[in-house]
Amino acid sequence: MDISRHRVRNTRKNKRFFVFIFISFVLLIFSSFLLSGLGSWLGARFSEVIFRETSTSTENQLREDIIHLMLENSILREEAVKAERYRTLLGITRMDNRDAIAARVLYRSEGLVTGTIVVDQGSSDGVIENSVCISAEGLVGVVSSVSETTSEILPITNPSVNVSCITWPSGAFGLLQSTSDGKLNLVHVDLASEVETGNQVLTSRYGGVFPDGLIVGEVSGISSGDPGLALKLSVTPAVDFQSTGEVLLLLPEGFHEVNAQ
Amino acid sequence: MRFRIVLLTFTVFVQFILELTAGRIFLAPSLVPLVLVYFSENYGNIWAVDGAFWSGVVLDLLLHQPLGSSSLAFLTGLYAAKSFSKVSSGAGRGYLLSMMAITVSVSDTVFILAASRPIGSGFSPVLLIVIPRIVITVLTGALLLMTINRITEMRSRKVTGKLHVQG
Numbered sequence: 329m330d331i332s333r334h335r336v337r338n339t340r341k342n343k344r345f346f347v348f349i350f351i352s353f354v355l356l357i358f359s360s361f362l363l364s365g366l367g368s369w370l371g372a373r374f375s376e377v378i379f380r381e382t383s384t385s386t387e388n389q390l391r392e393d394i395i396h397l398m399l400e401n402s403i404l405r406e407e408a409v410k411a412e413r414y415r416t417l418l419g420i421t422r423m424d425n426r427d428a429i430a431a432r433v434l435y436r437s438e439g440l441v442t443g444t445i446v447v448d449q450g451s452s453d454g455v456i457e458n459s460v461c462i463s464a465e466g467l468v469g470v471v472s473s474v475s476e477t478t479s480e481i482l483p484i485t486n487p488s489v490n491v492s493c494i495t496w497p498s499g500a501f502g503l504l505q506s507t508s509d510g511k512l513n514l515v516h517v518d519l520a521s522e523v524e525t526g527n528q529v530l531t532s533r534y535g536g537v538f539p540d541g542l543i544v545g546e547v548s549g550i551s552s553g554d555p556g557l558a559l560k561l562s563v564t565p566a567v568d569f570q571s572t573g574e575v576l577l578l579l580p581e582g583f584h585e586v587n588a589q
Numbered sequence: 590m591r592f593r594i595v596l597l598t599f600t601v602f603v604q605f606i607l608e609l610t611a612g613r614i615f616l617a618p619s620l621v622p623l624v625l626v627y628f629s630e631n632y633g634n635i636w637a638v639d640g641a642f643w644s645g646v647v648l649d650l651l652l653h654q655p656l657g658s659s660s661l662a663f664l665t666g667l668y669a670a671k672s673f674s675k676v677s678s679g680a681g682r683g684y685l686l687s688m689m690a691i692t693v694s695v696s697d698t699v700f701i702l703a704a705s706r707p708i709g710s711g712f713s714p715v716l717l718i719v720i721p722r723i724v725i726t727v728l729t730g731a732l733l734l735m736t737i738n739r740i741t742e743m744r745s746r747k748v749t750g751k752l753h754v755q756g
Contacts, residue, residue, distance in 0.1 A: 344634075344635065344638055344639075345634070345638050345664065345668065348638055348639075348641070348642040348660070348664055349661065349664050349665075351642070351657075351660075352642065352645070352657045352658075352660040352661035352664060353657065353661065354657070355646070355656045355657030355660070356655055356656065356657035356658055356661060356703055357657075359649075359655050359656030359657055435653050436653065437652065437653040437654055437704075443706070444653075444706060446653070472706075482706070486706070487710055487713070488706075488710060507714075508710075508711070508713040508714055508715035509714075509715055509718075570613075
């Protein structure tokens with residue numbers, strides 16, 4: 329009798345354990361939808377309910393005009409303060425045809441596994457997947473997933489992000505890769521190139537994802553990669569990923585014309 | 590019961606602070622598995638399993654990690670430790686420290702594999718970071734056990750001293 333009771337208790341304990349394991353798996357698979365997707369959707373619906381227009385009387389019309397003018401005033405004031413900063417951001421891209429969306433970093437993941445950054449602009453603001461993300465210092469990364477009001481960015485220090493780059497002024501082409509601990513290396517660089525420590529690393533026109541001319545970092549070390557075949561350059565990123573606060577999300581060239589069609 | 594909830598809550602909070610401070614400089618010891626091992630040895634599996642799940646969920650929310658990764662890691666680590674306890678006949682400090690080391694090693698490995706994006710990309714030399722973390726955690730656990738033993742000894746000396754005086 330005691331043995332069977334003990335067995336029943338053990339079975340219940342094991343069942344509880346496996347139930348929690350199953351719930352953890354479900355959370356892991358659907359967490360991005362739950363937290364960013366669903367939370368973002370709920371936030372958008374909440375905003376629609378709270379801020380929708382309800383009255384059409386003259387007083388309300390005047391009130392709306394005042395609110396509109398106040399908002400415009402504050403936007404113009406804000407733009408006047410930030411004009412220099414955005415001029416710097418747009419100045420380094422050399423792209424006149426691209427639309428850009430300014431975003432703020434909401435949070436970044438911490439702990440044993442770090443890297444993903446979440447910003448406060450999403451699909452309702454025009455962000456699409458694979459948009460390039462830059463800051464005043466240089467290239468930050470690429471948008472990996474978009475929900476209604478937020479977007480997740482994979483930084484260039486993530487091993488799954490590769491960037492075709494060129495060094496300046498030496499002009500050596502290479503592929504920027506990240507190691508699993510976040511260190512950047514420019515690999516497959518021609519042995520004959522005259523690259524030196526301190527050369528800037530910029531995005532090249534090859535690759536198709538990143539526009540050319542974006543600052544990636546600086547060459548901090550040169551070593552032989554595959555023995556006798558190519559050089560491997562250590563790169564110090566231009567962006568401090570821990571303290572980046574404001575970023576720009578660059579939309580593809582001609583994006584709005586294509587959408588308008 | 591209140592003591593267990595407070596202890597686990599406090600540990601989760603301290604772990605969060607450590608990840609933001611020591612974790613950014615080098616490595617933070619993994620304290621939650623220590624407390625879960627203590628629960629499983631003294632209060633049974635239910636406390637340890639529930640504690641592993643909820644502390645994992647809270648930590649993921651605080652550290653902005655994929656939800657479910659920490660709880661999956663802690664539960665797996667506990668399972669490994671329990672499997673070890675079934676095959677070993679140990680007791681005492683060495684046995685507890687071995688349980689802690691196994692829990693931390695398995696939970697950190699599972700966490701890195703589950704939390705890295707894309708999933709599974711953590712299966713790389715980054716897993717080597719688990720080794721120094723086990724060392725730091727076991728040292729922290731040994732220090733805690735020594736401190737608790739000392740306090741217990743001092744309290745028992747006080748009590749036996751009183752009995753002796755009364756006798």
